[in-house]
Amino acid sequence: MMSVQAKSPRRVGVFGGTFDPPHLGHLVVAINVLHELQLDEVLLMVANDPWQKQGTREISPATDRLALVEAAVNGISGLTAGSVEVELGGPSYTANTLEYLHAKEELLEIFTIVGADAANGLLTWNRHERVSELSTLVVVDRPGVESALPDPANGHWHRVEIPHLEVSSSDLRDRVNDGRPLDFLVTPPVLAEIEARGMYRNRGASA
Ligand code: ATP
């Protein structure tokens, strides 16, 4: 009888966001989930068109946001900038992204990583049942956010404890606009990219 060595699937975290800009809060989430769940890789998946944010504020071009995420993860083992949604174009739906990743790689186990605020909005996502079918949900706390997560359809999700960092991209954009420092809230390579690209300047209040 021929014996076939069972290959175990690659364990990949998909941590989606607008990343406008990526900050230490995002990196602390990604690195701790990578470690706790012994993942092979965490993709910081840059939304091409974060449709739920459209019309609420100015969103930086996807190519700029992707460049910032690339700067953020450069040289960090296990963290990768996810460009799939930018390459696919159009509005970004996690269900589509997960289908695309599964189609590309047969032996893949996906973990969808969300902060508590994103988790609370999960039922408003396009085809959210598909997200639960195709991946295991991983929720992390976010300071100031009460978790109201209903049990996902498959009843199977993780919570990973992380240091609570009260950092948000909104605050960082306001800081640049007001001329306040971003130092120690984003990594030096991200700061250099923001400056080189002249991002977030002169946008007016709460840009
Ligand atoms: P914005 O203020 O523009 O909404 P943000 O800081 O919330 O930006 P997003 O790109 O919207 O960043 O978030 C992407 C993901 O990262 C979401 O799941 C969000 O919950 C999570 N996240 C962002 N900041 C933190 C943080 N400080 N701690 C834990 N999770 C976070």
Ligand code: MG
């Ligand atoms: Mg947000």
